[in-house]
Amino acid sequence: MNTDQIEKESLKQGKRLAKFTLRLVLKLLMPFLPLIVIILLIFFMLSILIAGVYSAFPNTDEDKNKPPILAGVFEDKEKDKELQDNYYKLCDKYNVIDTWAVNEDPIGPENGSIYEASANSPFYPGGKVEHVGGLRDSNGQDKKLRLQWGQIHAATLYYTYANDLPQITKELQEETAKGLHPYFYYKKSKVITTTTDEEGNTETEITVQYLLVEAQTIQGHYQYHYQWKTHHYGKTTVTLEELRDINQILPNRWQKLEDWMKEEYNLNDNPEDLVIARTAVWESGQGFDARTEWLNWLIDNSLSGEYISxxxxxxxxxxxxxxxxxxxxxxxxxxxxxxxxxxxxxxxxxxxxxxxxxxxxxxxxxxxxxxxxxxxxxxxxxxxxxxxxxxxxxxxxxxxxxxxxxxxxxxxxxxxxxxxxxxxxxxxxxxxxxxxxxxxxxxxxxxxxxxxxxxxxRGVVWPTPGYMTITSPFGWRIHPISKVEKFHQGIDIGAPASASVVSVSNGRVTFAGWQNPNDTKAGWGQYITVRDENHLYLYAHLSAIYVKTGDEVDIGETIGAVGSTGSSTAAHLHFEVWDLALGGSSGKPINPLLVLRN
Incomplete structure (x- = not known):
């Protein structure tokens, strides 16, 4: 055997050893991964799993001049940024490519809770009536199941390693995103807001909310069921469908991900190997996403059971x-x-x-x-x-x-x-x-x-005590100033200037001031944001602010006064609630009435 043959044989043995070592490490770590995630908030999971995956990649003389595969995970390298930017674009594309409404006209209370599937009769892959083109569920359940960049990256990393490829190509990114992308099915449902004035006259406004009825994703195949409820807020009543329960209709919730991996990675029929591969990809993906989505907030603010209400x-x-x-x-x-x-x-x-x-x-x-x-x-x-x-x-x-x-x-x-x-x-x-x-x-x-x-x-605390008239509900509306249809991310509550605004939760003030100090008619004007363990609360168009960034506030504490600063036509409070579990630096907006319900 000549020198070249010896080197090639050594390289093959090294690769086999690396694969065996990775497999052994993953077997040992797999039972402890959830605990690592919960206790150490991804830190050690990132270092163990991601470093473990990278250590198994071949590193020969032939590879030295080839681009790294997101090698600078903890650094802002140009190649990393290019790959990550493409992942984000793919997420934007494939998260909404199969979002479908199952009914054309929105239903009301007289229809009951129809347009809901059962385990024996799912909407997937049929039931398409109208392409929605966005993640629209009013409860944010679709955002919890959306495909994220780290999941695509972890899957492509594993594929690249398994096939000894030198780098992740855009074609591979695209094919992976396409193969893993979710399917979301919604029903259109009415939200009926009725307001009674001092003379007893009533005014009814109907808005449309999209409710997720089925989701086929790499996290499971779920169906959602609702019931009609009416809530009273002073002289305002709101009737809408609320989530009743969620069913996972597959015996194995990981079936979609495992089926895809089995085909793409050419895995054998050993269930243990499949579980190890799926766990490695899934947990690594969670680690990548956690770092970019919310890790900075945890480091900077360290909320850990402190703000409970x-x-x-x-x-x-x-x-x-x-x-x-x-x-x-x-x-x-x-x-x-x-x-x-x-x-x-x-x-x-x-x-x-x-x-x-x-x-x-x-x-x-x-x-x-x-x-x-x-x-x-x-x-x-x-x-x-x-x-x-x-x-x-x-x-x-x-x-x-x-x-x-x-x-x-x-x-x-x-x-x-x-x-x-x-x-x-x-x-x-x-x-x-x-x-x-x-x-x-x-x-x-x-x-x-x-x-x-x-x-x-304390029970439900209304943000403007004594003033409970909702002048503009959560959802799509014609903006009162721009006259353009736009999604209203909160609710507007009618109240006179200088009326008290109180915190609906215990929490920490994360911002208090002008959105644009140089233009008092821009955006929210003067506003406050408060965060607790799970939500961010935004109070906008204020005439006065009584707290500062970093203050801790108690539920019911006065934090400001109603006004008409910023882009506003009259004195009112614009109030938003953002669910931190839905991703991004501040989560995603949900209907505030879900939190304020009586």
Missing amino acids: QAMIPPELIPMFKEAEEKFGIPWWFLAAIAYKESSFNPQAENITTKCYGLMQVSPTNWPVYSTQLGFDPDHDKDNPRAQIFVGAYMLVELGFKNVDWKGDWKEQTLPILTFYGGFVKVPSNKPYSSTQEWCRAEYASIIWGFAEKFNL
Whole structure:
């Protein structure tokens, strides 16, 4: 064997060793990846997974003059920026390429909750009536499932590595985005806002909201179901469809991603290999996205359970908690506190050790038993937050919550039950506690009690006390100044100049001042933004500001005064709510009435 042959054989062996090493590392790391994500907020996941992927790439003399494959992940290199910019463009293109309305005319309360699919009769791949061309769901559920640049990049990285390619091409980026892109199906539904003036005259305004009814994505194939509700805000009533539950209709929620990977990567039929590959791609993609989407906010602001109030609870969950209260007798705010402690309101949270799953962290042995007893499907309802809340509440009742006096000393009465529910069986030798209940009180129950008290401390707080007339709802409208149809990202509340504006949440002021100090008629004029654990709240067109950036505010605290600064035709408060979980530096706007609902 000559020298060239020896070098080539050594190179092949090196590549095989690198592949074997990567596979072994991923096998070892896979059970711990969710914990790494939760505890270390992506930091170590990024360094382990991404560095691990890069270390496995071939590096021969022939490769030295070839461009790196986003080699400068933590640096702003020109090649990296070019690739990343293309990923963003592909996301913009392929996230909306298959967004479809399933009905032409918007429905009202008289129609009931129609245009909703079932597991046996999905819209995908049919049901196309009208191309929507955007992520339009009023609850933001589509944005949670959208394809992100890091997911495309992780998938192309794996493909490039598996096929020993020297670089990621734009063609490969395009094909990957196309293969992974989501399908979203919406129904058009009316939002009916009726306002009564002092003389008893009523004025009704109808706007249209798009509601996601089905999503076929690499995160799962979901169907959404709604119910009509009417809410009263002073002399204003709002009737609209609200999310009732979510069903995952595949036995394996990762089927779309795994099917694509199996075909593209030429993987064998070994399920273990497929899971390892999918986990590597998915977790690495999450790491890339987290770094660009919200990591800076975590570093700069470090919100970690500090700003707790009812307003921060994901609005789609509150009706489910309240429905569970009616059915099982446990206060909704206590159920919400358990869910926040157990899962941070993540319906897909999983304990890597116990395999407990969902909002209420139900064990894999209890879930099929109790979900079936309550009329849910153990497979299709696994990711259904309503089912998770109901099962958790039912188990707590059976454990003894039915005997708790919620007007008495409910903390001490719930302690032994929480001790069992939280898994406090035997005090570890390294813990300074004399009993399991003492251990539970210190590290579990007291935290839940604190959350519960804050969730129950104040109900819904309206941002302009005494003035509840909604002069312009959330959604598409003709702008009063430009006369152009534009999406209204908040609600306008009619109130006289100098009327008080209060914070609807506990939180930190992230901005307080003029949008453009050189032009007092521009944009929002004087405005304030406040952030809590899950939302950003914006108060605009103010005549006065009583807080400054960095201040901590309490729910109900006066922070400013109604005005007409900026682009405004009369005194009013423009109020927005942005859901931080929906991506971007400040999340995405949702209907403020979801948070302000009574």
